[in-house]
Amino acid sequence: MKQYILPFRDFVVHPGLTVPVYIDNKTSIACIEVAAKIGQKLVLVAQRSWNYPTSVKDIYDIGTIGDIAQVLRMPDGSLHAIIRTTDAVKLDDILVEDGIFVGNATPIELQDDMHAEQTTVLRDKIAEKMQFLSLSRKFKMDKLRSVIQSYPLPAFIDCVVQNAEIETDAALKILAAKSWNEKLVILLEQVNLLVETAKIEEAINRRIQQQMENGRREAILQEKMRAIQKEMGEEDPEADTANLKKKIEKSHMPRDAKEKALSEWKRMRSMSPMSNEGGLLKTYLDELLAMPWDKADKMQIDLQTARDVLDSEHSGMQGVKERILEHIAVMKKTKSNQGSILCFVGAPGVGKTSLGKSIANALGRKYQRISLGGISDEAHFRGHRKTYIGAQTGRIMDALKRSKSNNPVIVLDEIDKMGRDWRGDPESALLEILDPEQNKTFRDHYLEVDFDLSNVLFIATANSLNLSNALKDRMEIIEIPGYSMDEKVRIAREHLIARAAHDTGWDINNIVIDDDAIRHIVQNYTSEQGVRELQREITAILRRALLENNAEDVRTEFTPEKIDELLALRKSAGFAKKIGFGVRI
Numbered sequence: 285m286k287q288y289i290l291p292f293r294d295f296v297v298h299p300g301l302t303v304p305v306y307i308d309n310k311t312s313i314a315c316i317e318v319a320a321k322i323g324q325k326l327v328l329v330a331q332r333s334w335n336y337p338t339s340v341k342d343i344y345d346i347g348t349i350g351d352i353a354q355v356l357r358m359p360d361g362s363l364h365a366i367i368r369t370t371d372a373v374k375l376d377d378i379l380v381e382d383g384i385f386v387g388n389a390t391p392i393e394l395q396d397d398m399h400a401e402q403t404t405v406l407r408d409k410i411a412e413k414m415q416f417l418s419l420s421r422k423f424k425m426d427k428l429r430s431v432i433q434s435y436p437l438p439a440f441i442d443c444v445v446q447n448a449e450i451e452t453d454a455a456l457k458i459l460a461a462k463s464w465n466e467k468l469v470i471l472l473e474q475v476n477l478l479v480e481t482a483k484i485e486e487a488i489n490r491r492i493q494q495q496m497e498n499g500r501r502e503a504i505l506q507e508k509m510r511a512i513q514k515e516m517g518e519e520d521p522e523a524d525t526a527n528l529k530k531k532i533e534k535s536h537m538p539r540d541a542k543e544k545a546l547s548e549w550k551r552m553r554s555m556s557p558m559s560n561e562g563g564l565l566k567t568y569l570d571e572l573l574a575m576p577w578d579k580a581d582k583m584q585i586d587l588q589t590a591r592d593v594l595d596s597e598h599s600g601m602q603g604v605k606e607r608i609l610e611h612i613a614v615m616k617k618t619k620s621n622q623g624s625i626l627c628f629v630g631a632p633g634v635g636k637t638s639l640g641k642s643i644a645n646a647l648g649r650k651y652q653r654i655s656l657g658g659i660s661d662e663a664h665f666r667g668h669r670k671t672y673i674g675a676q677t678g679r680i681m682d683a684l685k686r687s688k689s690n691n692p693v694i695v696l697d698e699i700d701k702m703g704r705d706w707r708g709d710p711e712s713a714l715l716e717i718l719d720p721e722q723n724k725t726f727r728d729h730y731l732e733v734d735f736d737l738s739n740v741l742f743i744a745t746a747n748s749l750n751l752s753n754a755l756k757d758r759m760e761i762i763e764i765p766g767y768s769m770d771e772k773v774r775i776a777r778e779h780l781i782a783r784a785a786h787d788t789g790w791d792i793n794n795i796v797i798d799d800d801a802i803r804h805i806v807q808n809y810t811s812e813q814g815v816r817e818l819q820r821e822i823t824a825i826l827r828r829a830l831l832e833n834n835a836e837d838v839r840t841e842f843t844p845e846k847i848d849e850l851l852a853l854r855k856s857a858g859f860a861k862k863i864g865f866g867v868r869i
Contacts, residue, residue: 288319289378289385291331291343295443296455298440299369301346302326308362310338316365317383319353327373330452337385345375346456372459375602390566395463398437406468407437410444413475417448418484440469450474451736489718503778525553530571541733545572569669571677573787576690583648584597590646597642598635599778600771604628604764608643615647620738621691627699628742629766633814633827636745638694639764643743650687653695654679658709660703665713668729677730680717680737691739692747700746700812709754718742718758766813769803775815776802776822784823788830789837794828796841804844809851825850 290312297303307313319326329347331337350369357363378387397403411432419557431443436529444453455475461467477765531544548565554561590612594605608626615621628636637653644651665677677685683694702710723737744759767775777799785792805825810817828850829840840846 285388286324286379286386287327287375287389288315289329289343289347289375289387290315290756291329291385292332294452295346296330296452296459297328297329297369298388298438298442298445298459299350299371300436301754302353302440303350303367303369307365308360311336311383313361313363314382316352316363316385317635320355320365323347325331325354325370325389327375327387328367329375330456340378340380340385343378344456345378346460347373347375347389348459349373370518370835374460380645392460393462395465398464400465403437403464404466405431406472407440407692408464409528410468410472410475413472413479414444414448416479417475441467444471444475444573448475448477448478450736465538465772467622478514507556509697528566531568531573535573537572538577538734541572542579544733546570564670566731571685574685574730575681575735576684576688580691581647581649581689581691585612586783587613587616594642594645595787597645598639599775600767601635601764604639604762607762614642615741621720621741623760624743624763625744627746627759627761627763628764629746629749630751631766631813632747633767633816635765635814636764637695637697637822640693640743640745643741644693645743647693648726649741650689650692652683652687652692652697653697654683655697657698658703659701659703659710659811662710662713663718663729665710666729670730675730678713678728680726680729681728681735683739684735690768691741693741693743696742696744698746700750701746715758718755747863755849767815769806772806772815772818773799773802776818780822782813784819784826787823788826790830791837793837794837796839801842801844804847821851 292305307316316326325357327347327349329345330341333342336846337343348369349371350367352365354366355363357366372394373389373391375387378385380386389494405615411428411753414428415425418428428443428447431440437778442460444450445458450471458467458470458474461470511869520744529546529549532542532549535542535545537545538835548569550567552562552569555565577808587609591605591609594608598605626821628639630636640653664676665678665680667681668675676682680694683766684690686693696714699714702714717726720738722738725734726737727734749761780790781795781797785795786788805821809821812818824848826865829842830837833840842850
């Protein structure tokens with residue numbers, strides 16, 4: 285005998301319960317009235333569709349059968365009914381007759397283990413899990429406890445399913461189970477899944493709340509900081525940001541550089557002053573503003589002044605000084621740095637680096653020196669990308685920033701000592717820097733804007749001609765020969781003795797040394813083409829003389845014999861130290 289089927293939306297009810305229903309759908313009302321009229325049981329099933337189902341596929345084949353205990357027709361046409369459910373059933377051969385679903389209902393046999401000890405343990409475990417779930421789902425745990433105490437197990441299962449909002453498929457799986465133990469196991473799995481989901485949601489919510497609190501805390505602290513800064517007469521970050529924009533707008537950057545700076549300023553303004561990226565952008569803008577875009581040393585070139593400076597600071601080297609003066613004359617005529625880049629090549633101590641400083645003094649320009657010894661990374665010239673931690677500009681841009689001028693004299697010292705490895709070829713970057721046709725638009729990786737290097741006077745130094753052909757082609761090689769004996773004596777007389785006296789604290793008037801004594805030092809205690817070793821030996825005899833006179837610079841005549849005596853003691857002390865006697869001077 286076919287049973288009438290009443291579909292409900294997202295509604296799974298268990299057997300052994302009295303269920304009140306409210307219906308305002310005409311087809312459902314007709315179904316209840318027909319079943320009640322002939323005294324037939326009614327099957328309650330869940331439906332898949334949102335509206336009243338129109339086909340057999342729209343309803344599930346598992347439901348609960350029950351008796352209609354009461355039907356009450358309301359004035360508005362709706363219907364209230366009370367149904368006492370008795371069994372879970374399996375439906376088959378479902379048909380639609382006059383818009384009402386009917387089908388064969390086969391009861392699902394249920395093992396009677398309701399009062400088993402394991403069943404009770406499972407129920408208590410579910411209740412324990414629901415205690416945690418009640419905190420997130422906001423339902424009253426007291427209701428569940430009263431159900432456990434006053435109602436049978438079906439009411440407990442139904443209460444958990446409804447309050448935990450278990451999905452329809454899982455609820456039907458529980459309904460179709462053939463023992464109470466199996467029902468509770470499935471229910472516990474679903475509750476555990478909901479608990480774990482709730483824990484994840486709680487962790488996410490806690491993290492969001494913490495971020496919001498941190499943001500609120502930062503906002504409060506920033507407001508307090510502004511108030512404190514205002515009381516102390518300091519500028520607040522907002523005013524500092526506004527001032528930074530004014531500096532950018534008033535700066536003499538090229539148009540492209542100014543657009544780049546304003547774009548980065550807009551990004552910085554949208555960030556918190558306490559954020560790392562905001563600090564990096566602030567540093568970047570400060571670097572851009574610190575560059576000498578329009579600052580230059582504008583001193584009139586005077587060839588006689590240049591000659592006097594070179595002669596006063598360097599003895600000998602007449603050919604080298606004449607070539608330098610020729611270069612300066614071309615610069616005066618063309619009012620630019622047109623001409624070859626000079627590269628001084630010579631042995632250590634012949635004055636290559638100091639010549640670069642003298643040229644800067646002769647031109648009235650700032651002087652910067654960049655040592656290239658051991659450089660093997662292209663980033664030393666081109667800088668690092670500002671996205672890297674610890675990024676900074678290259679050495680060329682750094683030298684310009686330190687000199688606060690866009691036309692200094694930059695000495696590239698020991699250009700023959702550059703290396704090359706997997707980090708890049710620094711020589712390729714140097715070739716661009718030294719090329720007058722390319723260095724007008726030199727781009728540092730950190731600044732990311734073009735800078736004109738054509739006003740910079742580059743001078744290179746090297747100990748040997750161990751250079752690539754490309755580098756040699758960029759520069760004019762000027763070889764500086766070693767000094768003659770007379771030149772060394774004159775250099776010592778004009779420069780080295782005074783420098784050694786200054787380094788050791790001597791009064792130069794107490795130092796008596798003639799030219800023969802200086803020649804004696806050069807011939808017997810030095811073996812270089814330059815004068816660096818001669819400087820060290822003169823300094824050594826002054827130190828030794830101080831030691832003999834109890835650190836007093838007593839007027840002393842340094843004859844060849846006296847020099848031999850002083851230097852012999854120094855050499856013997858040095859030998860004793862080498863073989864382990866521990867003698868120090």
